[in-house]
Amino acid sequence: MATPEIYVHRTLDCGVELAALPLPGRRTAAYEIRVLAGLVHEPAERLGLAGTLEETIDKGTQRFTAQQLTDAFDAIGAQASSRVGRESMVFRCACLPEYVEQALELHAEMLRRPTFPEEFCRVAVDLGKQELTALEDDPGELSRRLIAPHAYGPILGRHEHGTVETLESIRRDDLIEYWRRTFSARRMQIAVGGAVDVDRFAHRVEELFSGFGDGATAPDNDYRLEFSPGVRHQMKELEQQHILICWPGLSMTHPDAPIEQLVLAMLSDGMSSRLFVEVREKQGLVYWVSAWDEHPRQAGMLFMGASTTPARCEQTFRTLLREVDRLGEDVTEEELRRAKTGIIAKSQTHGDITRARVSELSGDLFHYGRPMPVEEKNRRIEAVTINDVRRYLNDNRRDKLCVLTLGTRPLEGAVA
Amino acid sequence: MATPEIYVHRTLDCGVELAALPLPGRRTAAYEIRVLAGLVHEPAERLGLAGTLEETIDKGTQRFTAQQLTDAFDAIGAQASSRVGRESMVFRCACLPEYVEQALELHAEMLRRPTFPEEFCRVAVDLGKQELTALEDDPGELSRRLIAPHAYGPILGRHEHGTVETLESIRRDDLIEYWRRTFSARRMQIAVGGAVDVDRFAHRVEELFSGFGDGATAPDNDYRLEFSPGVRHQMKELEQQHILICWPGLSMTHPDAPIEQLVLAMLSDGMSSRLFVEVREKQGLVYWVSAWDEHPRQAGMLFMGASTTPARCEQTFRTLLREVDRLGEDVTEEELRRAKTGIIAKSQTHGDITRARVSELSGDLFHYGRPMPVEEKNRRIEAVTINDVRRYLNDNRRDKLCVLTLGTRPLEGAVA
Structure with missing residues (x-):
């Protein structure tokens, strides 16, 4: 190397x-x-x-x-x-x-x-x-x-x-x-x-x-996230039905952030990921399904999204949440190993691209306040154990959700 | 280097x-x-x-x-x-x-x-x-x-x-x-x-x-492009109006292909390109405008597309075609130089990305029947003169167009 x-x-x-x-x-x-x-x-x-x-x-x-x-x-x-x-x-x-x-x-x-x-x-x-x-x-x-x-x-x-x-x-x-x-x-x-x-x-x-903008105020970082759980529907004449589910996750600087990253990878990264296989490939419920995170500077938000037919909306919704729970129940060593390999291999192949490296470096400054070497990130990923994954999923319950459906049909029942 | x-x-x-x-x-x-x-x-x-x-x-x-x-x-x-x-x-x-x-x-x-x-x-x-x-x-x-x-x-x-x-x-x-x-x-x-x-x-x-698929037939390459000019509208309840215009272009192997590539770049590549500046930035006619080419193996098709409001549909349509004509009238040496610099610089920065290089190599095999070194491509671009651009635009008239509008309002008049 x-x-x-x-x-x-x-x-x-x-x-x-x-x-x-x-x-x-x-x-x-x-x-x-x-x-x-x-x-x-x-x-x-x-x-x-x-x-x-x-x-x-x-x-x-x-x-x-x-x-x-x-x-x-x-x-x-x-x-x-x-x-x-x-x-x-x-x-x-x-x-x-x-x-x-x-x-x-x-x-x-x-x-x-x-x-x-x-x-x-x-x-x-x-x-x-x-x-x-x-x-x-x-x-x-x-x-x-x-x-x-x-x-x-x-x-x-x-x-x-x-x-x-x-x-x-x-x-x-x-x-x-x-x-x-x-x-x-x-x-x-x-x-x-x-x-x-x-x-x-x-x-x-x-x-x-030098001397640029001496009149500008100092940066402030006190923009608090205000999460309002609930199920909301927006009526729209569409052929598909869009579902978004989100709940607060960890900030990039939280010690458990690498665990969360692996959980997301097992759910949604790669062809063998759970959402892709269970929801799309096996059940054919959706043509698009994904899970991802977003990170304001001091916070995190986890999302799951799917695009399905109005008739399959409830089933898709339940299946998405069930897949996250199931991960805590039956995650395997091999699955965790594959997720680690995927993240680390991507950090290498991705590292090829100068622009991508610079974007990552810029993100490091913004979130961590310093450059974080690829090796350090990969070490943190490597250190995660299967018990960490179980503990994370147990400690961070999906009991308060923000849900949005867009299309012709609201979700039935008080699901969140 | x-x-x-x-x-x-x-x-x-x-x-x-x-x-x-x-x-x-x-x-x-x-x-x-x-x-x-x-x-x-x-x-x-x-x-x-x-x-x-x-x-x-x-x-x-x-x-x-x-x-x-x-x-x-x-x-x-x-x-x-x-x-x-x-x-x-x-x-x-x-x-x-x-x-x-x-x-x-x-x-x-x-x-x-x-x-x-x-x-x-x-x-x-x-x-x-x-x-x-x-x-x-x-x-x-x-x-x-x-x-x-x-x-x-x-x-x-x-x-x-x-x-x-x-x-x-x-x-x-x-x-x-x-x-x-x-x-x-x-x-x-x-x-x-x-x-x-x-x-x-x-x-x-x-x-x-070795020995794979000996029963399969030999490849055939006689799929002819059949171009049907005309103006067509598809009614759809949308907020925006989509316009697509296309006409046959050159195949990748045509000696004038590099000229066509530069014409497209001057129209639509980079912040100083004509469509972007004239149609979007100056007139604010559209929020999206672009020109691009597509290449079946032995053919080419040039496209212009825009997304605008129903009320601005005619004006956008006329402006798009006018911008192509105008290029033949008032293209400048500096403009051509910038387009060349852009294409050549992209071939370098793009060359950073292993996957992108491999995709390009794969396309070379498909279109040219051999790898074409970046240097050779760039030499062909460098060789194009302002007279080539004028000749190309004169020889390849936009007199037979295929036009499609999608939205609530058809184009008026027999424009194509």
Whole structure:
């Protein structure tokens, strides 16, 4: 096996927290800039503001028009993208190693000196409204949007496009106010990886972001998850019936988090996973079934979802919950071994992809406050025993559930 | 830059065509087995058969039950998947290098000795029917399904799930007949890449597939594309309106194919592409717009698609076509340069990903009949001039179009 990888972790004088993973053999470099500015930082009467900002921040800067800026990225073949989340916004870039500093300069220009031209703000609001309309035609996305306020509460459960009313109320001044309040070097984490000279890159970050946003407030982390159990149905003329079930899980930093990860893998990862085999392959109950986790910074939420016919809705619902219980009863050593092998093999094959490594590093900074080497993660997975799995499933009962069905038929009986 | 990569290309005694790209530094190996058996090889009264076979071929072999087979893949952390296409089926695998031969043995067992247990055939037909139902709730997919028979004709335009009627008529014997007729070493192409010993791998392929399917017919390549221009509307109660436009393009082997690739990139690739900027960012007409190509083995089809509101349907339609014409009128050297840089940079960053390299290699075998080195592809892109772009757009007029709208409002006027 290759020599252990060296992770770098520094807080720069300018305030940016930097993590780096040099991978000298690669023909690629990638970085991810995370600004601790997300949906939770929106004023309650301006929901959709963070998403609108993410859509408009590249639409003109003091130095460039929108077209010039995107042309400049394209001219060096840099693939830039961005995404807004509950608690942060990420700006990603992958490019040839020789252009990584040029790309970073463009990002600095975009983040520090946006002009938010009026006409682009209007277009962004229009596009947001169209996304909300499109959501109505996408039952999978729609059901996730509908369950979020019940699963997470009114703040962590926000949606990136807000509502039609709050979107329409957004003006250029709101974008500027949000940007001033939340964009600053002290609220930035940068992860970089691939064929980069870390000292040089760090030096460039220092130069480019020094003095950025000294007026912005310090980051705050007190957005509490507010879970509201209950069974809810949204009537919609669909051919299928969507079911979502969720309940609070562990935060990424909880000592039992690796156990939870293995439980999810046994339920839903790979062709031999329980949900896939029992619910889809054996019973043919659903054409889609899955279990997954989501992680706000200090919390966790576990989900199971399925898409089935209205007639099979009750049976699918019961089977999903039964499969989780059954895992605590008859999990085997071989099954646990396969789940470990799967997670560890994926960490290796996945490790191939520079961008994926950088995203993981960025997530490590966000959740753990430091890079966590792959070897350390894999050791934690290896250490889990079958008794840990039984104990976890016993300690973390599914006795308070948040359930959402979307389609023509509500679930019958008080099931949750 | 690194030393040039060495591609291997051999036809083995057993009949399998093998291409390999050793990438010794990687921690991964990946392969893709392509069997020249797809939708075009289905009997007309059994549409959906190829998809049903792809779903059931891993559900039991002479040596393993379905569960044992998937457990065996999972036990070595091998990520296996499969997909059925118009003219072929692909079976993919990514794993740690030390397990690549074990994974290949499992695939050989699956491809050579499937038992198609009755109960799994029934489940697969059920799942296929559920997929057809789910399609009704997915306007993007549905519009692609609806345009395909007009774009490609009754054979190349088939859908993997056929129709409810033809699916329901599928029996275990149909699967066995199709498998006997189309699965054989002579109809197999294997692409492998990553940290593999090519001679050893080739030797193992030879052993595992020798004598496989000598009764199967030789591959045939005479499935002609039958294009039927016209404007068609499918009424559906949706919030959005979907528009698809297509017209025949070039085959992958046509000398002008790199020009077409650049035209598509200027239209739709990257943030500075024309459709994205003009249709989405400036006019806010659509929330989704794209142009792309599809390539049956000896043909090509170009698509433009958008999702808009019913009221903006005509305007969006006209703007899409106008943008293609305008490219021939005012394309600039810088724009062409950016498109070239984008394609070449992507070939490098993309080259990072072992699985992606193997998929590309597999596509090369299928389309070009040989591995085509990245350098050769990039040279062809570099050679395209602005006059080539103008000539291409002039020679390949958009005067016969196949148009499909899905939603509440048909296009007005005879536009195509």
